Amino acid sequence: TRTTRPQRLLQAVSINAVRGDPDSVIKAIDHFCKHTEWAMNVGDEKGAILDLVVMETCPSTVLELGTYCGYSTVRITRLLPPATKLITVEMNPEYAHVARQVIQHAGLQDKVCVLEGESADLIPKMANMFGIQAFDFVFLDHWKDHYLPDIRLLEDCGLLAQGSVVLADNVVCPGAPDYLNYVRYNLKYSSRFYQAHLEYTRVLDGLERSEYQGD
Ligand SMILES: Cn1cnc(CNC(=O)c2cc(-c3ccc(F)cc3)cc(O)c2O)c1
Numbered sequence: 001t002r003t004t005r006p007q008r009l010l011q012a013v014s015i016n017a018v019r020g021d022p023d024s025v026i027k028a029i030d031h032f033c034k035h036t037e038w039a040m041n042v043g044d045e046k047g048a049i050l051d052l053v054v055m056e057t058c059p060s061t062v063l064e065l066g067t068y069c070g071y072s073t074v075r076i077t078r079l080l081p082p083a084t085k086l087i088t089v090e091m092n093p094e095y096a097h098v099a100r101q102v103i104q105h106a107g108l109q110d111k112v113c114v115l116e117g118e119s120a121d122l123i124p125k126m127a128n129m130f131g132i133q134a135f136d137f138v139f140l141d142h143w144k145d146h147y148l149p150d151i152r153l154l155e156d157c158g159l160l161a162q163g164s165v166v167l168a169d170n171v172v173c174p175g176a177p178d179y180l181n182y183v184r185y186n187l188k189y190s191s192r193f194y195q196a197h198l199e200y201t202r203v204l205d206g207l208e209r210s211e212y213q214g215d
Pocket residue numbers: 040041042066068092141142143144169170173174198199
């Protein structure tokens with residue numbers, strides 16, 4: 001096929017979504033994935049849970065690992081007050097390029113920094129790069145076997161503080177068993193599971209919300 005799935009998703013956004021309207025971008029992507037072509041966005045059902053957790057956290061510094069096409073980036077950023085920044089990390093340059101255009105279509109480009117590269121390389125540089133102490137909210141949605149090493153790296157870099165909330169997608173499907181075991185049985189976290197379904201399907205999945213209790 002000439003075009004890639006992310007490019008076809010972006011085309012659906014540019015045709016069906018209103019420029020500067022994040023909700024119309026979200027609706028256009030969900031419609032595309034339900035009626036045209038499945039894609040690994042967090043989706044509408046888990047997205048509504050993501051919205052609730054973001055709203056109750058009221059974060060001022062946000063990190064997302066795994067941008068893909070920017071669907072969850074738009075979902076989160078549309079809920080943030082003007083002064084806040086969201087940093088999102090994507091290792092695949094083609095995904096990052098599509099995500100920047102989706103984020104721009106939503107009119108949220110001034111609140112988002114899309115970083116290209118490996119999360120393990122970038123996390124240790126973030127405090128200096130952005131002049132931040134800790135992240136109030138972290139959304140994990142990248143390679144599932146990177147969830148555990150990356151949350152440990154965030155701890156070691158002092159980027160989690162008491163009350164920091166880490167929300168992880170796909171803890172059932174595809175699954176992140178080592179990560180779940182860590183956050184559920186480690187006293188440094190208070191963790192709870194939100195049962196849902198894999199985006200746009202009836203397959204069971206869910207999100208794990210883990211609150212850092214401090215050192
Ligand atoms: C290539 N790549 C770049 N980033 C990533 C990280 N994301 C995932 O792997 C991911 C995968 C699935 C999924 C795929 C096939 C299937 F049959 C069931 C589930 C769903 C998700 O929500 C995901 O986030 C993968």
